[in-house]
Amino acid sequence: MTTTALPNSSVAGAGRPPLPVKMVIAGGFGVGKTTTVASISEIEPLTTEASITEVAAGVDDLTHTPHKTTTTVAMDFGCITLDPxxxxxxxxxxxxDRFGFMWDDLVAGALGGLVIVDTRRLDDCFAAVDYFENKGLPFAVGINVFDGNLDHDLDEVRWALDIPDTVPLVLFDARERGSVRDALLVVLELALERAEA
Known part of the structure; x- marks a missing residue:
């Protein structure tokens, strides 16, 4: 991946605090959102995890995440300084879906978003893709490669999600800091290009 210079990188060390940029990590149940934030955050991430109850287990599909015992009920929060x-x-x-009322508040003021997809259950990410498209917010689709497995190639995923070529598709591993960073940089570059246009 070719990365471009970040804005104002020539003024590093000028005594100014870093520019704060808000980014949203979205997707369906159990796709790796909490793991993504935790993998890259330079602070201890704030999570609002609650135990999955027997009632919730009957609602949430645990087929592909049988060892998942908690779920995010409000948000995850972390931060990373990309450069000075x-x-x-x-x-x-x-x-x-039952916690969807949180999304408008979380997205307010965001520069862009990363929609995480598990190719074993593409249906779970339609709502997130539709949400970002309807909001007109720049986003990329990050395919979380669980255990190195990719059930569909990128062209099949793009076709299934019905997303235009202007929406980047990236492969990444939510457990790997460098992989998460690269995926976030794709979103950042897309958002900056959109802002400049």
């Missing part, structure tokens, strides 16, 4: 001029504040959305 830029700091990303990351807000992870809850994945279940």
């Amino acid at each position: 001029t830029l700091k990303l504040y990351l807000f992870g959305t809850p994945g279940q």
Whole structure:
């Protein structure tokens, strides 16, 4: 991946605090949003995890995440300083429809978003893709490669999600800090291009 210079990188060390940029991490239940935030955050991430009850287990599909015992009920929060001029504040959305009322508040003021997809259950990410498209917010689709498995190639995923070529598709591993950073940089570059246009 080719990265471009971040804005104002020539003024590093000028005594100014880094520019704060809000970014949203979204997607369906159990796709890796909390893991993504935790993998890259330079602070102890704030999570609002609650135990999955027997009632919730009957509603939430645990087929592909049988060992999942908690779920995000409000948001995840973390941050990462990309360079002396830029700091990303990351807000992870809850994945279940019943917590969808949180999304408008979490997205307010965001520069862009990363929609995380598990190719084993593409249906779970339609709502997030539709949400960002309807909001007109720049976003990329990050395919979380669980255990190195990719059930569909990128062209099939793009077709299934019905997303235009202007929406980047990236492969990443939510557990790997460098991989998460690269995915977030794709979103950042997309958002900056949109702002300049």
